[in-house]
Amino acid sequence: MNGVSSHVRDEIDDLVGGRLDSEAVRRIELHLASCEPCRREWNAVRRTREALRESTKEVELPPEVSSRVIAALDREAVSGSVVRTQFRVWAWAAAAAAALIAGVSLLLVRSPAPIEASRQVDLAEQTARDFRLIRSSETPLQFRSGSPAAVEAFFKRAGVSFPTRVFDLGMMGYRLEGGLTHRLAGRPSALFVYRTANGKLLVCQMFEATVASLPPGSMIRKHDGTRFYRFERGETTTVFWPEGSVLCVLASDGAPDEVLQLAYAKAAKV
Amino acid sequence: MGAYEMNSWGHRKGSARLFIAYYNRRVAHRNAADEERRMNFEAAAIPLMKTVYSRAISLAGTREDAADLTQDTYLRAFRAFDTFTPGTNCRAWLLTILYSIFVNRYHRKQLEPESMPVHEIERLFQHAVYQETESRSDDPHFWASEDVARALARLREGFRTVILMVDVDELSYEEAAQALDVPIGTVRSRLSRARRILYTELQEYARRTGFLVGGEQ
Numbered sequence: 139m140n141g142v143s144s145h146v147r148d149e150i151d152d153l154v155g156g157r158l159d160s161e162a163v164r165r166i167e168l169h170l171a172s173c174e175p176c177r178r179e180w181n182a183v184r185r186t187r188e189a190l191r192e193s194t195k196e197v198e199l200p201p202e203v204s205s206r207v208i209a210a211l212d213r214e215a216v217s218g219s220v221v222r223t224q225f226r227v228w229a230w231a232a233a234a235a236a237a238l239i240a241g242v243s244l245l246l247v248r249s250p251a252p253i254e255a256s257r258q259v260d261l262a263e264q265t266a267r268d269f270r271l272i273r274s275s276e277t278p279l280q281f282r283s284g285s286p287a288a289v290e291a292f293f294k295r296a297g298v299s300f301p302t303r304v305f306d307l308g309m310m311g312y313r314l315e316g317g318l319t320h321r322l323a324g325r326p327s328a329l330f331v332y333r334t335a336n337g338k339l340l341v342c343q344m345f346e347a348t349v350a351s352l353p354p355g356s357m358i359r360k361h362d363g364t365r366f367y368r369f370e371r372g373e374t375t376t377v378f379w380p381e382g383s384v385l386c387v388l389a390s391d392g393a394p395d396e397v398l399q400l401a402y403a404k405a406a407k408v
Numbered sequence: 409m410g411a412y413e414m415n416s417w418g419h420r421k422g423s424a425r426l427f428i429a430y431y432n433r434r435v436a437h438r439n440a441a442d443e444e445r446r447m448n449f450e451a452a453a454i455p456l457m458k459t460v461y462s463r464a465i466s467l468a469g470t471r472e473d474a475a476d477l478t479q480d481t482y483l484r485a486f487r488a489f490d491t492f493t494p495g496t497n498c499r500a501w502l503l504t505i506l507y508s509i510f511v512n513r514y515h516r517k518q519l520e521p522e523s524m525p526v527h528e529i530e531r532l533f534q535h536a537v538y539q540e541t542e543s544r545s546d547d548p549h550f551w552a553s554e555d556v557a558r559a560l561a562r563l564r565e566g567f568r569t570v571i572l573m574v575d576v577d578e579l580s581y582e583e584a585a586q587a588l589d590v591p592i593g594t595v596r597s598r599l600s601r602a603r604r605i606l607y608t609e610l611q612e613y614a615r616r617t618g619f620l621v622g623g624e625q
Contacts, residue, residue: 179537183604186606187603189610190606193560194557194560194576197458198458199462202475203474204457208454210483211446357450358447359451
């Protein structure tokens with residue numbers, strides 16, 4: 139039994155880990171072919187390593203963990219850097235005046251609570267659910283047309299108070315099917331639907347909100363001066379971006395990068 | 409105040425304007441650099457969070473501790489992102505940070521693995537090796553995954569950390585040594601013993617469940 143120690147014992151671990159040069163590998167393999175004790179030991183170590191690698195699989199990352207990490211990074215980005223503001227005397231004076239006016243206004247006018255503060259909704263989950271409802275036809279379109287202008291006019295007739303921008307995605311293989319008015323996080327939403335020739339669905343929504351209403355845990359990408367917030371909810375990817383006072387979102391079960399590229403293509407600077 | 413005195417001299421007033429313009433340019437430049445740094449970090453590191461969290465669970469044992477460990481890893485990585493070379497192995501870089509935090513902050517006291525004399529580990533290992541027939545030993549799925557996970561969890565942390573680093577995460581001996589703050593020779597010897605203890609333990613499970621000669625069934 140103890141004869142192993144006088145053979146290639148010290149090199150078996152390196153051989154199993156692939157940490158030997160080809161010359162050493164050849165020499166040890168020759169030895170293993172003719173030495174049962176060393177071969178048994180090599181086999182035991184090799185198989186243990188394989189079994190360990192086989193059984194150590196990645197687990198699902200809970201959304202709350204990624205949200206927590208992103209939030210910590212946000213805090214770190216703010217507190218870790220020096221507060222860097224530009225030296226503008228008039229800007230400071232204007233900001234102070236604005237703060238004073240805002241403070242007085244708050245005392246005089248009781249405005250409705252902003253959507254972000256009043257509701258704890260996961261907009262990514264809601265838009266992903268809307269996508270699934272459209273895909274399963276549980277939520278039918280109220281207006282069918284392949285014309286962006288006609289769908290925009292429908293939204294206006296239906297009482298959508300903000301300007302909608304229904305874009306033509308024909309160049310990217312997506313054909314407009316129509317739209318419906320909808321509610322998202324308690325606010326009116328203009329929802330319109332595209333489909334490719336092979337049936338791939340893309341759902342877009344526009345509604346009045348800010349990015350502060352988005353849940354944490356997004357992948358943030360900046361493109362052409364606009365920040366895009368990508369979320370994964372099950373097999374659905376949602377990408378949000380702001381256009382003035384309106385938040386736009388695309389939802390699809392296509393490849394996440396493809397959804398992001400579609401959002402880049404259609405985002406308008408406001 | 410010195411600034412007002414300088415304003416009474418025409419050329420010094422101009423100097424103050426130049427300083428403000430210079431300061432504003434510097435601020436704008438640094439803000440843009442901060443933004444770019446954050447974007448680069450997110451692009452490189454965020455997609456690996458599942459890997460980091462998975463390993464944190466293997467190390468910490470509970471999901472709560474694993475979440476803490478993951479967050480600490482990302483914060484430290486973000487602070488040290490300037491030391492990361494783009495295009496190199498971000499996964500290995502993050503995992504090295506994870507292991508380093510785990511070792512230093514969480515379980516330094518429990519990392520001394522000398523629970524059993526080396527010769528005793530070797531004796532038990534050799535005994536297990538010779539109980540196994542050669543034909544049986546070629547089966548890669550001979551041990552159940554749950555048994556492997558259980559045996560891994562039973563390893564003392566000093567062994568478990570090293571075997572995860574090297575065998576599962578494929579960190580080099582140098583990276584493992586650096587994260588653990590021990591000599592490379594220590595990494596090698598712990599790895600060797602960890603593999604043998606794990607094998608011995610797995611064979612013991614197999615014997616108890618009747619899959620090896622001498623078992624209960």
